[in-house]
Amino acid sequence: MPLIEEYTSKLREKVLFYLINGETQLLNNDSKYPFGTKELPIMCNFAEEEPRKSSQAYQSSYRSVVFLRNSRWFKAKGIGIPAGNSRPIFHNGKILSYCLLKPRIGTGEPLIWGFSTCEDAEKEVFWMKVIKEQNLSEVDSVGTGIYKDILVLDFDDRIGLFRYLDSTDLKNVLEHFLQRSRQTTACCVFCYEPSDIRVDEILYAFMFPKVEKVVDKSDCKDYVKWLGSSCAYNLRQFHNHGLLHGTILKRGGFFTNSHFCNHLVGETKTWMTDFHMVEKTTDRLRMRREVWCLLHVMNPLEPTIETAPFSRFPFELLDQRTPMGSVGSPAESVFSFISQLQIPAGHFEPTLRSKFQEELAMELKEGVESGYEEDIFDVESEVKKEMLRKIVQIKETMWKLYNLPKSVQRGIDYIQKTIRGGSIPKKEFGHILRTLQES
Secondary structure, three states, X not given: OOHHHHHHHHHOOEEEEEEEEOEEEEOOOHHHOOOOOOEEEEEOEEOOOOOOOEEXXXXXXXXXXXXXXXXXXXXXXXXXXXXXXXXXXXXXXXXXXXXEOOOOOOOXXXXXXXXXXXHHHHHHHHHHHXXXXXXXXXXXXXXXXXXXXXEEEEEOOHHHHHHHHHOOOHHHHHHHHHHHOEEEEEEEEEEEEOOOOEHHHHHHHHHOOOHHHOOOXXXXXXXXXXXXXXXXXXXXXXXXXXXXXXXXXXXXXXXXXXXXXXXXXXXXXXXXXXXXXXXXXXXXXXXXXXXXXXXXXXXXXXXXXXXXXXXXXXXXXXXXXXXXXXXXXXXXXXXXXXXXXXXXXXXXXXXXXXXXXXXXXXXXXXXXXXXXXXXXXXXXXXXXXXXXXXXXXXXXXXHHHOOOOOOOOOOHHHHHHHHHHOOOOHXXXXXXXXXXXXX
């Protein structure tokens, strides 16, 4: 098993997906698509008999799967839901799902649960191609899949959807689709990635109690600083080309794609991913917001912003009257500007961190600042490789220790509270610590 797949298997669960009849729009070479050109992958429940064609892949986030093909990760993004009562239902040749009209995730626009809108899918494939041509990422677009026969029930948000599903059964759900659903079209996106390990997944491992007893302190600090600098350097190259990763003003706040969840890590490199919110801009303030979001939005080492995975926070936090200067210039650090922000009560939850974890958070901050000034912190390749091996092992051990299923790939508030509230007998923890030290 290749190392990168071995690491992924330690971090991710395998889930089942099926192949149904559908339409594809593939770019250039059909041979890059691993299924028949009239077949689409889907994760759903079946009201009738399941189709014969099924396979397993690693779950990637909540609505996507990845698997190795020709030494690269093929990703099918937005193909349904892997488990739970909110899964789409395949019934009488049609897909039954839900539309959230006022979601607090993604772009904030209405979304089809488990899938992409065709507009978002087309936009992401377009930007994948442009960004690859400009050498800003190694994500290689393949095309889109189109689910034409979708019926949806409308809900305002996820809370309304889950309340509805918790209060009814399958028979009533099917009746409601018959009585008041509407027809729509949804899409998914296909691409190849160099890795599917997310930087935020790696950062979770540094929440492990006594992590410095398992990995050398200086190596931890160097690795975290390198991660921050490499991700911020990638973001700066986007900004140098007049591109935003994706930060959208919406309803008195904004939604952002700029966070560590959308940066991939391999043995010696990092890459940006998730491009459905990319747009062109020359607005330096918007670029600065993205640097702030990168450090704070999906960072397990920081106090958390209590929102959904694609976080949102008040627009007025960013004072547009502050002189901008040139982005990332030595004369005016990005973080000297950000430090002026006054965060109102209720937007951050204090986190109990060890002194060493506070030191790591500072290293990450310094890494992001230096990387955005186009200075990647230098770490030897062998150190990066060994750190990735150890950190993946620590994270796998953590998830077992705190009884967290592999499907919980993120959710900083929940994971921090689980670790703080976990009571591990001293003898058991000592045994686990020794096992990690000897591995």
